[in-house]
Amino acid sequence: xxxxxxxxxxxxxxxxxxxxxxxxxxxxxxxxxxxxxxxxxxxxxxxxxxxxxxxxxxxxxxxxxxxxxxxxxxxxxxxxxxxxxxxxxxxxxxxxxxxxxxxxxxxxxxxxxxxxxxxxxxxxxxxxxxxxxxxxxxxxxxxxxxxxxxxxxxxxxxxxxxxxxxxxxxxxxxxxxxxxxxxxxxxxxxxxxxxxxxxxxxxxxxxxxxxxxxxxxxxxxxxxxxxxxxxxxxxxxxxxxxxxxxxxxxxxxxxxxxxxxxxxxxxxxxxxxxxxxxxxxxxxx
Amino acid sequence: xxxxxxxxxxxxxxxxxxxxxxxxxxxxxxxxxxxxxxxxxxxxxxxxxxxxxxxxxxxxxxxxxxxxxxxxxxxxxxxxxxxxxxxxxxxxxxxxxxxxxxxxxxxxxxxxxxxxxxxxxxxxxxxxxxxxxxxxxxxxxxxxxxxxxxxxxxxxxxxxxxxxxxxxxxxxxxxxxxxxxxxxxxxxxxxxxxxxxxxxxxxxxxxxxxxxxxxxxxxxxxxxxxxxxxxxxxxxxxxxxxxxxxxxxxxxxxxxxxxxxxxxxxxxxxxxxxxxxxx
Numbered sequence: 001x002x003x004x005x006x007x008x009x010x011x012x013x014x015x016x017x018x019x020x021x022x023x024x025x026x027x028x029x030x031x032x033x034x035x036x037x038x039x040x041x042x043x044x045x046x047x048x049x050x051x052x053x054x055x056x057x058x059x060x061x062x063x064x065x066x067x068x069x070x071x072x073x074x075x076x077x078x079x080x081x082x083x084x085x086x087x088x089x090x091x092x093x094x095x096x097x098x099x100x101x102x103x104x105x106x107x108x109x110x111x112x113x114x115x116x117x118x119x120x121x122x123x124x125x126x127x128x129x130x131x132x133x134x135x136x137x138x139x140x141x142x143x144x145x146x147x148x149x150x151x152x153x154x155x156x157x158x159x160x161x162x163x164x165x166x167x168x169x170x171x172x173x174x175x176x177x178x179x180x181x182x183x184x185x186x187x188x189x190x191x192x193x194x195x196x197x198x199x200x201x202x203x204x205x206x207x208x209x210x211x212x213x214x215x216x217x218x219x220x221x222x223x224x225x226x227x228x229x230x231x232x233x234x235x236x237x238x239x240x241x242x243x244x245x246x247x248x249x250x251x252x253x254x255x256x257x258x259x260x261x262x263x264x265x266x267x268x269x270x271x272x273x274x275x276x277x278x279x280x281x282x283x284x285x
Numbered sequence: 286x287x288x289x290x291x292x293x294x295x296x297x298x299x300x301x302x303x304x305x306x307x308x309x310x311x312x313x314x315x316x317x318x319x320x321x322x323x324x325x326x327x328x329x330x331x332x333x334x335x336x337x338x339x340x341x342x343x344x345x346x347x348x349x350x351x352x353x354x355x356x357x358x359x360x361x362x363x364x365x366x367x368x369x370x371x372x373x374x375x376x377x378x379x380x381x382x383x384x385x386x387x388x389x390x391x392x393x394x395x396x397x398x399x400x401x402x403x404x405x406x407x408x409x410x411x412x413x414x415x416x417x418x419x420x421x422x423x424x425x426x427x428x429x430x431x432x433x434x435x436x437x438x439x440x441x442x443x444x445x446x447x448x449x450x451x452x453x454x455x456x457x458x459x460x461x462x463x464x465x466x467x468x469x470x471x472x473x474x475x476x477x478x479x480x481x482x483x484x485x486x487x488x489x490x491x492x493x494x495x496x497x498x499x500x501x502x503x504x505x506x507x508x509x510x511x512x513x514x515x516x517x518x519x520x521x522x523x524x525x526x527x528x529x530x531x532x533x534x535x536x537x538x539x540x541x542x543x544x545x546x547x548x549x550x551x552x553x554x555x556x557x558x559x560x561x562x563x564x
Contacts, residue, residue: 169380172379198419199418201376201417
């Protein structure tokens with residue numbers, strides 16, 4: 001098992017740091033899957049984390065100038081590590097002005113992701129700062145838990161309003177209630193609702209547009225084609241989970257959308273060029 | 286449902302309709318009196334009066350005249366209800382209460398009458414939020430019987446000068462002692478804290494003193510904890526009138542100018558803590 005990567009470009013380093021920071025806002029622990037082409041940050045929906053799951057996909061060649069890896073075996077050419085994204089993010093933030101950053105899987109007292117940054121100097125002697133972030137290597141037999149989640153058979157898919165507006169609204173609603181109902185229809189309308197003993201609040205977004213999901217998505221899913229465009233699909237979620245998702249946004253996505261499976265799950269997707277982030281919030285009764 | 290297309294028929298059911306182009310003009314002034322959850326609303330054709338009280342010793346009133354609102358329609362001589370102020374403020378700031386010029390939240394506040402919720406329609410950038418805040422039986426505010434004929438001492442100050450004093454007040458002192466007198470020291474604020482006693486004196490001919498009308502030497506103590514909430518009003522205000530009556534009750538009146546340059550008033554009444562023998 002070997003892994004080493006090198007980032008030389010400042011813009012790539014900044015971008016990579018922002019992605020990791022976003023992930024660190026969403027979860028304390030997650031799994032980093034390394035393949036020859038991609039990096040995946042995965043959180044599988046366990047009860048312990050409130051059933052929330054996450055899937056973040058990065059293409060290595062968009063970030064790394066050098067990327068070498070050797071998986072556990074030629075057939076399973078992958079490495080699966082449990083990491084604390086907060087630690088990675090903190091280490092990366094301190095080396096933002098580095099000339100080059102190397103990421104390496106090392107064995108010190110325990111397995112570590114070693115971040116070695118070459119900092120600029122005025123003299124000819126180079127300065128290298130090294131961070132060792134401890135990780136756990138996940139054995140092959142547990143890998144099946146960290147596969148890409150399948151696209152849910154959603155009732156409604158809709159583009160999200162500006163995330164900042166949504167964040168403001170959700171922040172205030174959080175002060176008033178623990179739960180929030182998210183509902184949307186195929187007419188480009190989305191509502192956020194709370195209802196308590198003291199107050200009921202509904203925020204109406206309209207003209208958001210519904211993403212076209214191509215033929216393969218709709219073909220075998222006839223019902224979504226003939227669905228009444230005004231009919232709302234709704235899911236009641238833990239407001240903190242949604243707030244967390246909105247709070248962590250460091251990457252300004254080019255596309256943000258949401259799929260709702262009626263009374264089952266809210267599936268949020270952010271796309272930004274080479275990065276995609278999926279976040280699943282389960283329904284609460 | 287945009288504010289403009291609210292059907293006329295629906296409007297007719299309301300006993301009170303008040304609209305504001307900038308919801309901030311209302312939320313700001315309400316912040317100045319937010320120290321307890323319950324607020325008593327009293328609307329008359331003159332405008333809106335919002336009252337918050339603490340343990341029958343402190344009362345704060347915010348007055349928002351009807352002309353501050355772009356629309357203010359009231360069908361009865363008086364409409365009263367009580368709502369949770371913290372909830373109301375969260376609703377008014379649902380879009381984040383942005384201070385960016387050009388971005389503002391429009392508000393339409395409607396009330397159908399006894400037993401109905403207070404309904405807010407808020408709009409910013411084409412996004413509409415509808416809030417229904419449950420109302421409660423309005424309580425009768427305490428009458429402090431503070432009447433201008435019984436006022437013994439009165440000063441009007443630029444808020445700037447009092448802000449400075451209040452920000453430096455020794456909060457370890459349990460009370461704030463106010464001395465007002467036609468002779469030295471004229472207007473004095475005193476604290477008695479862990480690190481000793483402190484006095485702030487204002488000369489009566491200072492630029493900061495707009496009016497000085499003291500007829501009798503009076504020294505009264507007020508609980509610091511009761512006066513603390515009034516600093517929120519002070520922070521917003523441009524002028525403050527400090528008055529005491531013959532019983533030692535304190536009235537603080539704040540003149541608050543909103544973003545549109547209009548004037549509102551916030552008033553605090555406070556009971557004296559104990560009598561101090563006059564010298």
